[in-house]
Amino acid sequence: MAKIKHTSAYDVVDHVVTTAKKKKIMHLSSQEEEFNGEFLKINNEELINFGTCGYLGLEKHPDILAKSHELLDRYGSHFSISRAFVKAPYLEELENLISKIFDNHPVVIYTSTSVAHQSMIGTIIQPNDLIILDQQVHYSVQYPCQFAKLQGTMVKMIRHNSMEMLEDFIKRGYNQYDKIWYMADGVYSMYGDLPHKKELLYLLEKYPKFHLYFDDAHGVGWTGINGCGSLFEYFKHSEKVVLISTLAKGFGSIGGIAVFNDLEMHRKVDIYGGVLSYTHPLSPSNVGAAIGSAELLLSDTIHTYQNELKELMEYLNTKLDELNLTNTSSNETPIYFIGAGSAKVTHNLIQRVLADGLYVNTATYPVVPNDKTGLRFTLTRHNTKAHIDQLVHSVGKNFHLAVDEENEDLEKIYKTFNVPFKGKKTVKPVDSGNVFVETYNSINEIDSQLWDGLFKDNGNYSHNGLRCIEEIFSNNERVEENWGFHYLIIKDENNEIILATFFTSALYKDDMLALENISRKIEKQREEEPYYLCSKTLAMGSLFTEGEHLYVNEGHSLVNQALNQFFIEAENLKKATGSTVVILRDFQSDFKYHENFENEGFVKISMPNSLQLKNVTWKTPEEMLASIPSSKKRKGIRYYALRNESLFDITIKSTLTEEESKRCYELFSNVKFRNFGLNFFEYPSKIPTVLSRFEEYEFILIRLKGQEEIIASAWIYQGSLHSSPMIVGLDDNYIKTHRIYQQTVYQIIKRGRQLDKETIFCGFSADFEKQKYRAIAIPTFAYLKIQDTFNSEIINAYSNM
Incomplete structure (x- = not known):
């Protein structure tokens, strides 16, 4: 099947982060000439630092700095040789000290935690193992798992901290795999919550094949005996547990740590360890700092430092409890997350807190769903209770100001983050400016002249076209073949239309726009679970329409009020239909209201190009060829279309017989079966029969000369000025032998010219074939809001399998 253009996940993230950068809340530059941990100088302003992860505040501890300078003076800037050949003497000293912190368990030191994960996962995981990732496990763990897939290792994902789902995966894979690894964080870096240690220990003892792999980067140093972290004491007795951590954050240095409960595993990793054998060691100054830190953690001083931080945590927890904000974090960690919901509230809140002289982090898509964004901050020993008072006052004040200014529903935000709501609603009545909303559940409730005045020459969703679509996608047996229809018209007090559109609510395949190879793999799973990775979706337009589905009267003075009301109605429809995904399409590059959509938490994604032929004047094949400047394209049309046209009988009909309807559906199903580029559920089998009853539709039927069987068909909506x-x-x-696809494209365009249509919509995909006829590829995009990113993360995990 012809290829289509797919969106890139990196492009989506790039867009989200670039927007935040423009608002000066992300990708900021620090300007201080000397760092003391207490402040960050940004935009020439000194901000109290609530954003870094040096929890114990050891970055400038004199003992650590002295040891760093000592090794720098003794060994120079770098020991440039791989450890497989020669291991630096100071590295041996560091590993011995770190081992003491972890109750004399053997350790291996890496240049970073990310390198540690690449080495460990690449070394200890075998092709016949199963990896189960927690949804929130750090990206540095997920990334090397992509490479494990290449060797045949199965990688799956569970919802965050879902022990029920984890045990189900263990049971289902128990007889199939040699080992089953669950990979999770010791402290989750975004929400500041913890894994379920008791339940995991229970599963570890219950299932001999079950193993645990933890990234405890955010848990080591500030807690645990000698700073061993939040997990080690709990799991140190099991040989089926691997612990990865860092010399950064709580240690005040840099580098990665692998802690082993299994001596043989340690031997294998130490002797080779994949990437470990080919990377240079940490620099002497880095190792010196780590040695100084390790000596500090092994001394009695660590208790003082840990207690000081915990006293600050308790003070901050008490203050936050008094505010009753949407704090989703555990009281046991120095990482805090205040949920704000939509991007517009989060951006507003962050800007306000920064303006108050406090640096905090922005938590946004893709690490959190785009309607579950928020403010993240960390607590370190550099902070004081006075700092905390300033922060709590600023967040408490500005949270409500941001919610109020963005006209958001406070109670909705609390519900989004499952936090009990105790206050009063702060949502104000929208300043409608005399805009009035009309909603309908069927096109039959709307005056045909009114609707057609807006949409009749834009795709197949004229008034009568929508009557047809409603009939097709109603009263069917399968859930995916039944759609809800929702019409929205917003007017002013003089009954002038400012905005109009329609929505459909239906079950969508979440991989609809995924790469073909990914959808093929997912469809294998759907042979057992038909609705695997499917979500109830509210879409502007439908899966049977193409064109600009949103009418906006751009010159109207109340257009912004109408857009505000549009978002409210979309949210209401989302709730009423039980949808978890909202997709608004199809927009083009000249769309003026991007910021409005973005502020509501929608992420912009690329859609397949829309191919359109406009202002075509040729009447004959000769004139058509003469209008095409490319000799190569002219040759292709002659060879694949014009030369073969005499081989076929071409029939154009507005009404099909029962036998023709059945055959046309078979041919559509044949194409649909092979097409994973745009992956959606098959349309109901009654569709050709219904289309036959509506005068706007006609069918091009192609048969071999003198034969009865239809070998190709095109179903076309003919508008007054356009063909779709x-x-x-x-x-x-007949695809290769008779180039039947090329012939069908030619007959579609030829028919549009016979009817003298101003525009011929050529659909999505096969850009090259349609551009031969001078069709213009118009880039389109959509706005997406996902309530839960779990399914999309599963789909991303299918890459490289």
């Missing part, structure tokens, strides 16, 4: 082919059906046997 909706479906192409092909017989595989």
Whole structure:
């Protein structure tokens, strides 16, 4: 099947972060000439630092600095040789000290935690193992698992901290895999919550094949005996547990740590360890700092430092409890997350807190869902109770100001983060400016002249076209073949339309826009679970329409009020239909209201190009060829379309017989079966029969000369000024031998010219084939809001399998 353009996850993230950068809340530059941990100088302003992860505040401890200078003076800037050949003497000293922190368990030191994960996962995981990732496990763990897939290792993902789902995966894979690894964080870096240690220990003892792999980067140093962290004491007796951590954060240095409960595993990793053998060691100054830190953690001083931080945590927890904010974090960690919901509230809140002289982090998509963003901050020993008072006052004040200014529903935010709501609603009545909303559940409730005045020459969703679509996608047996229809018209007090659109609510495949190879893998799973990775989706437009689905009267003075009301109605529809995904499409580059959508928490994603032929004047094949400047394209049309046209009988009909309807559906199903580039559920089998009853639709039927069997068909909506082919059906046997697809494209365009249409919508995909005829590829995009990113993360995990 013809290829289509797919969106890139990196492009989406790039766009989200670039927007935050423009608002000066992310990708900021620090300007201080000397760092003391207490402040960050940003935009020439000294901000109290609530954003870094040096929890014990050891970055400038004199003993650590002295040891760093000592090794720098003794060994120079770098010991440039891989440890597989020669291991630096100071590295041996460091590993011995770190081992003492972890109750004399053997350790290996890496240049970073990320390198540690690459080495460990690449070394200890075997092809016949199963990896189960927690949804929130750090990206540095997930990334090397992509490479484990390449050797045949199965990688799955569970919802965050879902022990029920974890045990289900263990049971289902127990007889299939040699080992089952659950990979999780010791302290989750975004929300500041913890894994379920008791339940994991229970599963570890219950299932001999079950193993645990922890990234405790955010848990080591500030807690545990000698700073061994939040997990080690709990799991140190099991040989089925691997612990990875860092010399950064709580240690005040840099580098990665692997702690082993299994001596043989340690031997294997130490002797080779994959990437470990090919990377240079930490620099002497870094190792010196780590040695100084380790000596500090092994002394009695660590108790004082840990207690000082915990006293600050208790003070901050008490203050936050008094505010009753949407704090989702555990009281046991120095990481805090205040949920704000939509991006507009989060951005507003962050800007306000920064303006109050406090540096905090922005938690945004993709690490959190785009309607579950928020303010994240960390607590270190550099902070004081006075700092905390300033922070709590600023967040408490500005949280409500941001919610109020962005006209958001406070109670909705609390519900989003499952925090009990005790206050009063702060949502204000929208300043409608005399805009009035009309909603309908069927096109039959709307005056046809009114609707067609807005949409009749834009795709197949004229008034009568929508009557047809409603009939097709109603009263069917399968849940995915039944759609809800929702019409929205917003007017002013003089009854002038400012905004209009329609939505459909339906079950979508979440991989609809994924790469073909990913959808093919997912479809294998759907052979057992038909609705695997599917979500109830509220979409502007539908899966059977193409064109600009949103009418906006741009010159109207109340357009912004109408857009505000549009978002409110979309949110209400989302709730009423039980949808977890909202997708608003199809927009083009000249769309003026991008910021409005972005502020509501929508992420901009690329859609397949829309191919359109406009202002075509040729009447004959000769004139058509003469209008094409490329000799190569002219040659292709002659060879694949014009030369073969005499081989076929071409019939154009507005009404199909029962037998023709059945055959046309078979040909469509044949194409649909092979097409994973745009992956959606098959349309109901009654669709050709219904289309036959509506005068706007006609069918191009292609048969071999003198034969009865239809080998290709095109189902076309003919508007007054445009032609919109909706479906192409092909017989595989004639695709290569008779170039039947190229012939079908030519007949569609030829028919549009016979009817003298101003525009021929050529659909998505096969850009090259349609551009031969001078079709213009118009980039389109959509706005997406996902309530829960779990399914999308599963789909991303299918990459490289």
